[in-house]
Amino acid sequence: MKSDLDRLMADRGFDAIVVMGEAEANHSLKYMTNHAKITQGIVVKKHGEAPILIVGGMERDEAAKSGLSVRTMTDFHLYQHIKEAGNLFEGNMRMLGEVFGTFGVSGTVSFYGIDDPGTAFMRLKWLDEMLDSIIVTGETENTLFDEAYATKDAAEIEAIKQVAGDTNRVMAETVDFIRGHRLQDGALVGEDGAPLTVADVKRYVDARLLSYGLEDSGEKIFAVNRDAGVPHSRGEAGDELRLNDCIVFDLFPRSITTGYFHDMTRTFCLGRARPEVQRAYEQVMQAFSAVMDSLEVGKETSFYQNLTCDIFEEHGHKTIRTDPGTEEGYVHSLGHGIGLQIHSNPRFSAYSKETIQPGQVFTVEPGLYYPDQRYGVRIEDSVYVAADGTFHSLTPYPKDLIIPFD
Amino acid sequence: MKSDLDRLMADRGFDAIVVMGEAEANHSLKYMTNHAKITQGIVVKKHGEAPILIVGGMERDEAAKSGLSVRTMTDFHLYQHIKEAGNLFEGNMRMLGEVFGTFGVSGTVSFYGIDDPGTAFMRLKWLDEMLDSIIVTGETENTLFDEAYATKDAAEIEAIKQVAGDTNRVMAETVDFIRGHRLQDGALVGEDGAPLTVADVKRYVDARLLSYGLEDSGEKIFAVNRDAGVPHSRGEAGDELRLNDCIVFDLFPRSITTGYFHDMTRTFCLGRARPEVQRAYEQVMQAFSAVMDSLEVGKETSFYQNLTCDIFEEHGHKTIRTDPGTEEGYVHSLGHGIGLQIHSNPRFSAYSKETIQPGQVFTVEPGLYYPDQRYGVRIEDSVYVAADGTFHSLTPYPKDLIIPFD
Numbered sequence: 001m002k003s004d005l006d007r008l009m010a011d012r013g014f015d016a017i018v019v020m021g022e023a024e025a026n027h028s029l030k031y032m033t034n035h036a037k038i039t040q041g042i043v044v045k046k047h048g049e050a051p052i053l054i055v056g057g058m059e060r061d062e063a064a065k066s067g068l069s070v071r072t073m074t075d076f077h078l079y080q081h082i083k084e085a086g087n088l089f090e091g092n093m094r095m096l097g098e099v100f101g102t103f104g105v106s107g108t109v110s111f112y113g114i115d116d117p118g119t120a121f122m123r124l125k126w127l128d129e130m131l132d133s134i135i136v137t138g139e140t141e142n143t144l145f146d147e148a149y150a151t152k153d154a155a156e157i158e159a160i161k162q163v164a165g166d167t168n169r170v171m172a173e174t175v176d177f178i179r180g181h182r183l184q185d186g187a188l189v190g191e192d193g194a195p196l197t198v199a200d201v202k203r204y205v206d207a208r209l210l211s212y213g214l215e216d217s218g219e220k221i222f223a224v225n226r227d228a229g230v231p232h233s234r235g236e237a238g239d240e241l242r243l244n245d246c247i248v249f250d251l252f253p254r255s256i257t258t259g260y261f262h263d264m265t266r267t268f269c270l271g272r273a274r275p276e277v278q279r280a281y282e283q284v285m286q287a288f289s290a291v292m293d294s295l296e297v298g299k300e301t302s303f304y305q306n307l308t309c310d311i312f313e314e315h316g317h318k319t320i321r322t323d324p325g326t327e328e329g330y331v332h333s334l335g336h337g338i339g340l341q342i343h344s345n346p347r348f349s350a351y352s353k354e355t356i357q358p359g360q361v362f363t364v365e366p367g368l369y370y371p372d373q374r375y376g377v378r379i380e381d382s383v384y385v386a387a388d389g390t391f392h393s394l395t396p397y398p399k400d401l402i403i404p405f406d
Numbered sequence: 407m408k409s410d411l412d413r414l415m416a417d418r419g420f421d422a423i424v425v426m427g428e429a430e431a432n433h434s435l436k437y438m439t440n441h442a443k444i445t446q447g448i449v450v451k452k453h454g455e456a457p458i459l460i461v462g463g464m465e466r467d468e469a470a471k472s473g474l475s476v477r478t479m480t481d482f483h484l485y486q487h488i489k490e491a492g493n494l495f496e497g498n499m500r501m502l503g504e505v506f507g508t509f510g511v512s513g514t515v516s517f518y519g520i521d522d523p524g525t526a527f528m529r530l531k532w533l534d535e536m537l538d539s540i541i542v543t544g545e546t547e548n549t550l551f552d553e554a555y556a557t558k559d560a561a562e563i564e565a566i567k568q569v570a571g572d573t574n575r576v577m578a579e580t581v582d583f584i585r586g587h588r589l590q591d592g593a594l595v596g597e598d599g600a601p602l603t604v605a606d607v608k609r610y611v612d613a614r615l616l617s618y619g620l621e622d623s624g625e626k627i628f629a630v631n632r633d634a635g636v637p638h639s640r641g642e643a644g645d646e647l648r649l650n651d652c653i654v655f656d657l658f659p660r661s662i663t664t665g666y667f668h669d670m671t672r673t674f675c676l677g678r679a680r681p682e683v684q685r686a687y688e689q690v691m692q693a694f695s696a697v698m699d700s701l702e703v704g705k706e707t708s709f710y711q712n713l714t715c716d717i718f719e720e721h722g723h724k725t726i727r728t729d730p731g732t733e734e735g736y737v738h739s740l741g742h743g744i745g746l747q748i749h750s751n752p753r754f755s756a757y758s759k760e761t762i763q764p765g766q767v768f769t770v771e772p773g774l775y776y777p778d779q780r781y782g783v784r785i786e787d788s789v790y791v792a793a794d795g796t797f798h799s800l801t802p803y804p805k806d807l808i809i810p811f812d
Contacts, residue, residue, distance in 0.1 A: 022431070026431075039638065115522075115523040117426065117518065117529065118526075121530040124541075138525065
């Protein structure tokens with residue numbers, strides 16, 4: 001959590017960190033600025049000291065809501081630097097040099113945030129070469145933000161509980177909406193006899209999300225039959241829902257206010273399930289329960305990915321352990337942390353070296369995929385680990401496979 | 407436009423470009439992949455050749471909708487590289503090396519997209535040092551994508567016209583919504599006597615945007631009195647609207663389907679305007695009309711920023727030309743291009759070296775700001791330049807200052 005940042009900096013030998021860039025999709029900037037509604041900014045934090053936020057003058061009032069100490073770019077003579085340098089790039093870099101000088105930033109400085117990679121390469125090379133007092137670095141894996149994000153403080157847990165409760169409500173309302181249709185020649189139709197399409201369902205979901213102050217930042221998955229068999233296929237807008245259809249519905253909205261995500265998936269068969277789908281569902285539920293029942297603080301996350309592979313392989317499925325890159329069977333990792341990012345630490349892959357710890361919030365989402373047999377099954381709950389090491393599901397919505405139609 | 411990419415690469419001496427990273431807020435990746443719904447990807451384009459898109463296997467079907475030639479990371483042995491390298495970072499870099507080898511990418515390669523800046527620095531340093539056949543570079547200003555974005559092809563213009571029409575409709579509906587309230591002791595109240603707040607208006611706007619398939623990616627500005635005087639203040643949710651209030655309403659949604667933005671601002675006074683607001687409005691309209699009437703293909707964009715400064719200075723206002731960093735008077739630049747980004751080329755600042763060209767779509771948005779006098783005024787239309795050099799407003803909604811209440 002955020003209070004770990006100084007320890008995480010010390011572990012890595014960083015004297016200061018800089019978080020920069022535009023705000024959209026900039027998780028570390030949002031994290032450091034407490035989700036202030038700025039369009040871009042620079043946060044500078046020296047080890048053991050409070051962070052400072054630097055923004056354009058037009059954004060000073062929104063920036064102040066971060067609770068950080070705020071300075072404007074004009075305070076560090078941005079316009080003068082641009083004029084002297086003759087271009088925006090070097091003017092901005094010189095201003096950053098002045099910021100470092102003013103606050104006595106020296107030693108190893110690690111950079112985070114969002115940038116165009118080529119631009120970042122040029123910027124950081126410039127700083128590394130032109131400023132004698134600092135050594136520029138960056139992180140490539142398990143960055144200090146990844147580690148900080150992996151555990152949540154009480155306020156973050158509350159924010160996630162809020163979005164989780166509302167997401168479960170939208171899931172329930174959507175199933176009711178689908179059930180509000182009737183069968184006609186094997187197709188689901190509304191009062192007016194018009195067929196129910198994937199686009200209709202998504203429109204309904206969007207309106208319900210909005211009513212709770214949630215937004216769909218990526219795009220929800222409501223994928224039917226073959227599409228359900230490809231984990232990241234979103235669903236075809238024009239697909240009409242029919243009896244026997246197999247649907248993977250993966251809903252992962254975030255709060256417009258707090259920026260926190262919840263993530264859940266249910267698989268539904270309309271009216272009845274084909275025998276192979278029913279069997280896959282039971283096997284997915286077996287893996288799901290085996291994982292949930294054995295969650296334990298201190299255990300490696302890779303243990304649970306391997307446990308899931310064990311179960312699926314025993315049932316004769318290919319897995320990414322036996323067949324890396326397979327597009328049938330169990331084709332992904334078991335779960336991931338959620339927070340201000342939809343995918344964060346801890347990662348539940350075979351490569352992960354993390355362990356389960358109090359404060360984590362993560363998904364558990366085993367699945368089986370057979371696109372050529374026109375189905376996929378995935379069941380996903382989000383779970384948080386309380387300070388006392390107990391596990392709590394954030395996803396109470398039932399896991400029934402069948403949505404009954406007469 | 408996109409068909410300029412080979413020319414723009416040649417101008418810069420680039421043998422290949424690479425666009426990479428997560429898809430959220432990744433304008434260049436969305437541009438190159440025609441807004442395909444992938445969560446991340448790598449596009450490699452050699453000079454004079456068609457681009458290739460590389461994604462994770464789970465996203466192959468969504469990736470195919472880009473119309474590009476699609477390969478999966480497994481095709482380039484990602485899992486084997488990770489295993490051999492012993493870590494994800496180097497495994498991914500080795501895979502990219504294999505991609506370059508397979509497609510014969512050599513010479514100067516420039517990188518784009520989105521990444522954590524520190525990570526990008528480490529990645530590009532690795533590629534530069536480990537791959538003998540390529541020289542890694544990036545761009546810092548007026549990148550080839552900035553230049554390509556600055557002009558739109560016919561399909562892009564159509565997409566922007568669509569979102570523009572719908573945004574104008576939401577603006578009109580919102581004014582009707584506000585007018586649907588009545589005055590009670592100087593406050594706007596609904597049928598039930600409850601005061602109308604900024605949050606109520608924003609909720610109404612969100613629902614209307616959604617009904618047109620638009621989303622509010624940043625956050626609309628509906629800022630009252632002092633907040634209206636600070637250009638990027640978003641408005642306080644709890645503020646109750648009252649007679650005489652001065653409101654800056656800046657609406658810049660994007661289409662969920664196409665990703666294109668429209669951007670418009672109106673300033674409203676409820677019932678009546680204070681004399682100083684009325685005067686500022688007239689001066690802003692004078693600058694607005696002077697710019698619109700003198701738009702001309704081939705002219706430098708900086709000319710129009712200077713023209714605006716001339717007019718405001720003549721009326722005794724500070725401008726960022728006379729007082730760089732001023733927080734009163736005219737405190738920003740005149741406009742910016744719009745497209746898949748809300749801010750792109752051409753830029754209408756005093757530093758810009760661009761000229762007006764057919765195919766551009768940009769905002770014209772003069773404003774005057776006096777936070778301590780509790781008001782700001784900004785009027786903004788978006789304009790496109792047709793192939794024949796004629797100028798067309800995308801923002802027909804009236805510019806009346808007063809919303810009448812009896």
